[in-house]
Amino acid sequence: MAGAKDYSNSQVSHNREQMEFHIREILKLIGEDVEREGLLETPARVTRMYEEIFAGYAVDPRDVLGVTFDEQHEELVIVKDIVYYSQCEHHMAPFFGKAHIGYIPSGKIAGLSKLARLVEAVSRRLQVQERITSQIANILEEVLMPHGVMVVVEGEHLCMCARGVKKPGSKTVTSAVRGQFRQSSALRSEFLELLKR
Numbered sequence: 001m002a003g004a005k006d007y008s009n010s011q012v013s014h015n016r017e018q019m020e021f022h023i024r025e026i027l028k029l030i031g032e033d034v035e036r037e038g039l040l041e042t043p044a045r046v047t048r049m050y051e052e053i054f055a056g057y058a059v060d061p062r063d064v065l066g067v068t069f070d071e072q073h074e075e076l077v078i079v080k081d082i083v084y085y086s087q088c089e090h091h092m093a094p095f096f097g098k099a100h101i102g103y104i105p106s107g108k109i110a111g112l113s114k115l116a117r118l119v120e121a122v123s124r125r126l127q128v129q130e131r132i133t134s135q136i137a138n139i140l141e142e143v144l145m146p147h148g149v150m151v152v153v154e155g156e157h158l159c160m161c162a163r164g165v166k167k168p169g170s171k172t173v174t175s176a177v178r179g180q181f182r183q184s185s186a187l188r189s190e191f192l193e194l195l196k197r
């Protein structure tokens with residue numbers, strides 16, 4: 001993403017032919033025979049898969065929060081265990097795990113599914129886990145203007161498991177806190193306690 005506020009890219013290319021061509025070239029460069037039967041459809045398949053796993057570029061995640069409801073519930077709301085799949089921007093290798101979102105509304109609540117859609121919109125891109133975490137927190141803060149937001153993201157990075165340092169099972173945990181969560185350790189503890197249930 002170009003800048004902090006540029007969450008979507010209207011230049012997203014849907015030129016499948018070009019994508020297939022370049023994937024075929026990569027297959028050749030890694031030493032494959034692109035004419036063998038098992039690989040004939042691979043460039044087209046990978047192109048379709050890229051459209052899916054990079055679908056986030058075409059979406060402004062602020063829009064997916066969509067309709068919000070006016071509601072005077074000014075207590076903690078948590079949606080946890082939201083599974084996400086992303087690709088690390090350094091190796092284009094998958095990383096995946098769960099995101100947990102908590103916020104304290106101040107008059108506006110979001111549809112619960114929209115929180116999961118927000119996670120989808122920011123993770124289906126080339127990312128780093130830290131940015132997924134802070135973008136979720138920033139967008140919630142911007143759209144809902146809540147009293148506070150806390151986001152915890154857990155991830156397993158294949159670039160650390162299958163290659164490089166080769167540490168399968170290692171987990172990265174990132175968090176972002178905004179508003180009242182920043183000031184109150186009791187609130188952060190309440191959120192973390194509720195994640196254990």
Ligand SMILES: Nc1nc2c(ncn2[C@@H]2O[C@H](COP(=O)(O)OP(=O)(O)OP(=O)(O)O)[C@@H](O)[C@H]2O)c(=O)[nH]1
Nearest residue numbers: 088089090095127128129130157159160163164165
């Ligand atoms: N902070 C952060 N780092 C990440 C994430 N995903 C991958 N990385 C790291 O990005 C770094 C890239 O380091 P480089 O030294 O440029 O690349 P490399 O030679 O392939 O590094 P190794 O993985 O150590 O073999 C590695 O340390 C990865 O673990 C992420 O989501 N957040």
Ligand SMILES: [Zn+2]
Nearest residue numbers: 088090091159
């Ligand atoms: Zn990586």
